[in-house]
Amino acid sequence: MNILFIGDIVGRPGRHAVASCLHQVVDAWQVDLVLANGENAAAGFGLTAAIALELFEMGIDFMTTGNHIWDKREVYDYLEREPRLLRPANYPPGLPGRGVGFCTTAAGCKVGILNLEGRVFMNNLDCPFRVADRELDQLRRETSVILVDFHAEATSEKMALGYYLDGRVSAVIGTHTHVQTADEQILGGGTAYISDAGMTGSRDAVIGMRKELAMEKFLTQLPVRFEVAKKDAALCGVVVTVDEQSGRASAIRRIVAPVA
Numbered sequence: 001m002n003i004l005f006i007g008d009i010v011g012r013p014g015r016h017a018v019a020s021c022l023h024q025v026v027d028a029w030q031v032d033l034v035l036a037n038g039e040n041a042a043a044g045f046g047l048t049a050a051i052a053l054e055l056f057e058m059g060i061d062f063m064t065t066g067n068h069i070w071d072k073r074e075v076y077d078y079l080e081r082e083p084r085l086l087r088p089a090n091y092p093p094g095l096p097g098r099g100v101g102f103c104t105t106a107a108g109c110k111v112g113i114l115n116l117e118g119r120v121f122m123n124n125l126d127c128p129f130r131v132a133d134r135e136l137d138q139l140r141r142e143t144s145v146i147l148v149d150f151h152a153e154a155t156s157e158k159m160a161l162g163y164y165l166d167g168r169v170s171a172v173i174g175t176h177t178h179v180q181t182a183d184e185q186i187l188g189g190g191t192a193y194i195s196d197a198g199m200t201g202s203r204d205a206v207i208g209m210r211k212e213l214a215m216e217k218f219l220t221q222l223p224v225r226f227e228v229a230k231k232d233a234a235l236c237g238v239v240v241t242v243d244e245q246s247g248r249a250s251a252i253r254r255i256v257a258p259v260a
Contacts, residue, residue, distance in 0.1 A: 132164070171252070200236050202230055
């Protein structure tokens, strides 16, 4: 089976890229399941229920998030109600939502998804390595096909988790930095890995935001209100090929689909 994972969707240009490019990517790569990180889909910061529904209607089957999921408080109730939307599993107990979920392909294959957040240069959360151990006990009882979205800043932390979970999950896909990396590989135990799947949004930008504002921030060191850039949008992500019985990955390919 082929699983498409779409990198962080940023604002309206990112949503437009999904609407414009998703179906052609699905057809070209014979995709069976579409996953995406949607935490920046609402004006670059956070997610709303209305925008989540819009993305699901475009053909995304399941969404993960990260640290920005908490930016729009109106999504909190939706996190409780919508099993197709995750937040990182290593946040404190009692918060809205869940960090683990399942979805089923049209052919009837059950896929487990685990959402984790890193700690290096980020929030002081529970250990993602130990939380992964705990959650995998449940996931592996249900299916051998498991994908992990590791929303983290440091490449070293992402790579370490990839090796830690090698042979126990089908894929470890990094998100958060918005820059697609060129280190996609199949690890020794059959786990597909990439440090960052990239960003779906404006490429005429600094990680999806207007480049003029980013330069102003670096030059002045004063507070700047970032705005989503609008030009040259593209859908970025990876397609992972997984054996449905063993859960082992056989291929991972980077995808960049510009809006025509």
